[in-house]
Amino acid sequence: MATQHSRTVARLMISPAVILLLLWMIVPLAMTLYFSFLRYNLLMPGMEEWAGFSNYRYFLTDPAFFTALRNTLVLVAGVLLITVIGGILLALLLDQPMWGQGIVRILVIAPFFVMPTVSALVWTNMFMNPVNGLFAHAAKALGLQPYDFLAQSPLLSITLIVAWQWLPFATLILLTALQSLDSEQMEAAAMDGAGPLSRFIYVTMPHLTRSVTVVILIQTIFLLSVFAEILVTTNGGPGTASTTLTYLVYVQSMLQFDVGGGAAGGIVAVILANIVAIFLMRMIGKNLQA
Amino acid sequence: MGRITLRNVAKRFGDVAVIPSINLEVEDGEFVVFVGPSGCGKSTLLRLIAGLEDVSGGVIEIDGVNATELPPARRGLAMVFQSYALYPHMSVRKNIAFPLKMAGMEPAEIARKVEAAAAVLNLTGYLDRRPGQLSGGQRQRVAIGRAIVREPAAFLFDEPLSNLDAALRVNMRLEISELHQTLKTTMIYVTHDQVEAMTMADKIVVLNLGRIEQVGSPLDLYRAPANLFVAGFIGSPKMNLIDGPEAARQGAATIGLRPEHIDLSGSAGIWRGTVGIAEHLGSDTFLRVQVEGIGMITVRAGGDTDLRHGDAVWLTPQPGRMHRFDADGKAMA
Numbered sequence: 001m002a003t004q005h006s007r008t009v010a011r012l013m014i015s016p017a018v019i020l021l022l023l024w025m026i027v028p029l030a031m032t033l034y035f036s037f038l039r040y041n042l043l044m045p046g047m048e049e050w051a052g053f054s055n056y057r058y059f060l061t062d063p064a065f066f067t068a069l070r071n072t073l074v075l076v077a078g079v080l081l082i083t084v085i086g087g088i089l090l091a092l093l094l095d096q097p098m099w100g101q102g103i104v105r106i107l108v109i110a111p112f113f114v115m116p117t118v119s120a121l122v123w124t125n126m127f128m129n130p131v132n133g134l135f136a137h138a139a140k141a142l143g144l145q146p147y148d149f150l151a152q153s154p155l156l157s158i159t160l161i162v163a164w165q166w167l168p169f170a171t172l173i174l175l176t177a178l179q180s181l182d183s184e185q186m187e188a189a190a191m192d193g194a195g196p197l198s199r200f201i202y203v204t205m206p207h208l209t210r211s212v213t214v215v216i217l218i219q220t221i222f223l224l225s226v227f228a229e230i231l232v233t234t235n236g237g238p239g240t241a242s243t244t245l246t247y248l249v250y251v252q253s254m255l256q257f258d259v260g261g262g263a264a265g266g267i268v269a270v271i272l273a274n275i276v277a278i279f280l281m282r283m284i285g286k287n288l289q290a
Numbered sequence: 291m292g293r294i295t296l297r298n299v300a301k302r303f304g305d306v307a308v309i310p311s312i313n314l315e316v317e318d319g320e321f322v323v324f325v326g327p328s329g330c331g332k333s334t335l336l337r338l339i340a341g342l343e344d345v346s347g348g349v350i351e352i353d354g355v356n357a358t359e360l361p362p363a364r365r366g367l368a369m370v371f372q373s374y375a376l377y378p379h380m381s382v383r384k385n386i387a388f389p390l391k392m393a394g395m396e397p398a399e400i401a402r403k404v405e406a407a408a409a410v411l412n413l414t415g416y417l418d419r420r421p422g423q424l425s426g427g428q429r430q431r432v433a434i435g436r437a438i439v440r441e442p443a444a445f446l447f448d449e450p451l452s453n454l455d456a457a458l459r460v461n462m463r464l465e466i467s468e469l470h471q472t473l474k475t476t477m478i479y480v481t482h483d484q485v486e487a488m489t490m491a492d493k494i495v496v497l498n499l500g501r502i503e504q505v506g507s508p509l510d511l512y513r514a515p516a517n518l519f520v521a522g523f524i525g526s527p528k529m530n531l532i533d534g535p536e537a538a539r540q541g542a543a544t545i546g547l548r549p550e551h552i553d554l555s556g557s558a559g560i561w562r563g564t565v566g567i568a569e570h571l572g573s574d575t576f577l578r579v580q581v582e583g584i585g586m587i588t589v590r591a592g593g594d595t596d597l598r599h600g601d602a603v604w605l606t607p608q609p610g611r612m613h614r615f616d617a618d619g620k621a622m623a
Contacts, residue, residue, distance in 0.1 A: 187342050188375035192389035192436070193363035202388070206379040 029270075035263035042257035055264035064240040064248055069272070072244040075159055076223045076276075080216055082163040087170025087215065088208065092200075094171070095178045105175075112168040116228040123161045124150060124233045154234045154242035161229050166222075170215045177211035178204070213287040217280060224273050245269045291353050292444035292476030293318045294339060299348035301334055301500075308334050309500040311348065316444075316478065316493075321470050324480045325487040326497035326523070332480045333448055335497070339478065340369050340446050352443060363392075368437035369446040372453065374429045376421040376436075382408075383417040386435045393440075407435045410472075427458045434469070444476035451486065463489060484524055488512070496520050518619035521546045527576055527588045529613070536584050542614035542622055549576065549590040551611035559604025563587065565597050579603060 039051040059065060094105055111119065127133050128149035136146035149157040181204065189199045227246050230236055236243035236251065243251070249269060253262025294316040301309040309331045316322050324332040337343045339350060341362035350358045357365050368389075376385050386407055390400045408414045411431040421429055430450060437445055447466070451459045467490050470477055481487055487494050488508045496503040496511065496519070504516040508524075515521035521529050525548060533544045553559070554577070563581035575595040579587050589605060597603065614622040 182373060182375060184371045184373050184375035185377065187362075188369070188371060188436075189377075189388075190342070190362045191340060191367070191369045192440075193392040194388075195363075198392060203377060206377070 032263045032266050035259055036267050038260045038263075040258075040260040040263075042259060051260060055260045056268070059252065059261055059264045059268060062248075064243055064251075067240045068243045068245045068248040071155055071240075071242060072224065072246070072272070074155060075162070075226060075244060076220060078156075078159040079163045079166060079223050080219060082159070083166045083170040083219060084212055084215060086163070086167050087174045088212075090167070090171040091174035091178050092204075094175055108171055109168045111165055112172075114165070116165065116226075117232050119165055120161055120229040120232040123157075123164070128157055150234050151238060154238065158226075158229055158233060158242055161233070162223065162226055166219055169219070173211050173215050174208060177208050181207050209287045213284045216284060220276060220280060221273075224269075224276065245272060291318055292316075292442075293353050294444060294476065294478070295349075295351040295354075296339070297349045297351070299335075299338060299350060300346045301331070301338055301343065302346040307500065309338075312500075312502055314495065314502065314505070316476060319474050319476055321467075321477045321479065321490060321492045322495060323487040323491035323493070324478065324495050324497055325482065325484055326503075328482055330497045331500040332482075332497045334500075336369075336446050336448055336478060336480045340367055341365050342369075366443040367446055368440050368442035368444075369448065370430075370433045370437050370450045372449045374421075374433040374450075374453075376429060376432055378421055381418050381420060382413060382424070382432050382435075385421065385432055386413075386439055389436060389440045403439050404435075407439045410438070410469075411435050426454050427462060430454065430462055431465075434466075438469075438473065442475070444478060447477065447479040449480055449482070451481070452483075466490065485526060488524070494524075496523060498523075514621070515546075515613065516621050518544060518546075518615050521613060521615070521621075527590075530587045532584055532587075534584075537614075540612065540614055543617040544615040544619070546613035546615065547587075547607050547611070549588045551608045552587070552589045553606045553608060554589055554591050554595070555604040555606065556602075557604065559606040561587075561605040563603060563605060565599055565601045565603060567599065568595075568597055577603070579605060581605065 036055050037051060037053070038048045039054070040048045090108065094101070094108065098104070114122075125132070127135055130136050130146045130148040130151075133146075135149070139146045185203055186199060189203050194202060225246050226244065227250065230242055230244065230247050231250075234242045236247045245265070246269065249262050249265035252265050253259050294314075296312055296314040299309065299312045299314075300307065312335065324335060326332050334343065338345050341357070341360060345358060348358075349356060352365055352367070377388065380388065383404055386404045387400050390403060395403075404417070405414070408417055411434060413428070413431055413435060416424060416428060416432075421432065424432065433450070450466075451462050454462060463486060466477075466479075470490075479486075479490060491508055493505065494508055494511055495505050498519050503523075504511060504520045506514075511520060511524050515524060515529075518531065522531060527549050529546045529548050530552075531544055531546050537543060537545045561581045561584060563579040563584075566578040566580050566586065568578075569576040571593070573593045575591045575593060575597070577589045577591055577595070577597060579589055581587050587605060591597070616622050
């Protein structure tokens, strides 16, 4: 019985949980916001003073800022492109009946279980290293000059490493979506004269849109904060060629000991994430409605 | 045109022969019903004709052309699935138009044909809805609409009414029968419901364990079942099958008597028994009578029969209406 009285009691009862969650979110955000307006340098402890918007001015006029912004967006977009297209193709392949299906599926999922630091190290040292890497060996075997991935195209290399990690996630989600496709629909389409390509376009893809949307939204959240792969491989370099916003915040606060500037960068990153989120929801959010 | 011939068609899944070997002739314009208990291979047989399964042996001819190796789309057949298999993201209009679009037809021509099909099936008001917004019967009609726009050589129905409630099922049964009268196209219809088979078919094919038990018109099968299986499967309530000394007296291993071919009397007759359960349907009364030395016998009596549980009755089989079967279950002349 939902009387006025019982509703009031219900609100009272759930308030501890709601308040806890609110504090959980609001306290770190409020402190970051507070620090971003302070001149707060770890080399001069105890000398914090009100700085107004100067932290923001310095961060936004930093020549590395726009490079970092562009790198962040390129990295996210690149990884999304590779994982979504690759994920659909891999899912289609894994959905075919074949011998050793279980083992193959586990192998495909395996990269997702490797820690980012480890996988980045494995890629830099064992694959992309211009002297000892497998790619260098392959190039030499073909009589070509080995390519120094991390020096020549650092952002592309990091994109590849991150895409390798996230491909299993996309594949897994899309594979389960494919398996939930009614086989009679495919048969009906076959009877209706649709060839394999038409069946993919008119039956499979519409069925997958919702899962693709989920993959894009979830991956975007995690990709905006990619950090370990950059720290382990290029340290944001050469120059600022592979510095993302997350990495720039780290440089500001931990390498230059400027907590105030780092906090300002963090707030800028939060705003960017929200802008990206709004764009994404505008573009593909309607796919999530039933 | 829609003349379908099966010659020695077989289907095996691994070591299991679902259909050992079937020969069947479906004439142009015929309404043929495949009926049998679940697992008898009737759906598999339909899918073989549709081309959704590969045959393990034998030949399928459609209009005299060998279609055994043809892909489903090139056989000129249309199928209505049990789950309807509508495309959930397309409107009703696009669903019906899909096969025409795949055939590369002009948009204007497609629109005209879709409107015509919608008019036949009373779907005109629903063309811009999605399948998810339709009732079961409407979805069924959309599935049929998608089939008829292609003007196929034959329609294949795979238990199309089993997801509908009882009242709607009777309605759709009539609609499909009317559609057949209008289009005069060959239809092959799979069902496990012998009432659907009896009411709709020109020709019934009774299947059991992947073999054809008997082929014939509904009344042929009803009047002269070729064996025990058909005798027990066709007809509702079931034919009474009696074995033992009573059958031996008639020179058969088993005798069969339909419930309506037994006369009922309160005073005299051949068999004496007591009424177990009386089902009063209004028009008819079905009595389950426990007969001494024989067992349970179902008898059809008039609607105004006033017999109750425990009443004593006398039963007399009508002369010449008895079916006799030998030890192998085959009908004896």
